[in-house]
Amino acid sequence: STFEHIIVESKGAVGIIKLNRPKLLNALSFGVFREIAAAVDDLEADDAIGCIVVTGSEKAFAAGADIKEMQPKGFIDMFSEDFAAIGGDRVARCRKPTIAAVSGYALGGGCELAMMCDFIIAADTAKFGQPEITLGTIPGIGGTQRLTRAIGKSKAMDLCLTGRMMDAAEAERSGLVSRIVPADKLMDEVMAAAEKIAAMSRPAAAMAKEAVNRAFETTLAEGMSVERNLFHSTFALEDRSEGMAAFIEKRKPVNKNR
Ligand code: HXC
16 A cells, blocks of 8 residues: 555565654654554555564654644544544554654654554653643543553653653653664664564464553453463464474474464
């Protein structure tokens, strides 16, 4: 498919969704969210792809939902279109592993989009925040929910109530991002991680992801039960018997993704 606001490409087994509205710091319009959803559909349906990277430009991952587009809207417009949820939910529902590669601003809907990915690798230039309150609104696609679960109540309240930005070091310290990389090395590091993940057993990766995500949604007892069921399920995978045989035979496993 061809897109207007994003660039989608694949490198080996990694699919890359690059937000491409540089003049507007990748402001997330209705169109951008719709294209992100379509791109995830395409990449998820593509058997060659084992991991998906979502990224922006050097200056901005995304500076939030498109304020100019939102300004004239009323309740019924936002309620009926529910545009941000369409794109965002699609990323969160993706069964293939997803990595957000964040350089520069990840604000408002941009921070929320990054949090919809499985994990965030940040450039040392990254800045995260939920500045919606400065516009008289509040986060609408996870900024009060995923952020609170990721970094705890006190810091989430601080960010959502003051609208301030936190830098990459603070974001790593508080558990929002998994690693910080020098800005000029960001894509190398992200692609290396993505390629590594894409080379794993695909069904095992999907199960690992599903199990970790359950920790976000449910009680410990229920999460443990889901984990155990999925763990037992891996013993039905050819990749599991091959993986263990390869270890014993001191060789690399050959995954069949089944
Ligand atoms: C529309 C935006 C934008 C946005 C930046 N631009 N952010 N346009 N929506 N969210 C535009 C600017 O208007 C400007 O366009 C151009 O991008 C460059 O931005 P500048 O402000 O000139 O750059 P700079 O001075 O470097 O400041 C960067 C910035 C600032 C600190 C990131 O742009 C900023 O504060 N942006 C808004 C951040 C924000 O409030 N995000 C939350 C949005 S609400 P022109 O045409 O003037 O050159 C939200 C709700 C989510 O996300 C809930 C559901 C999705």
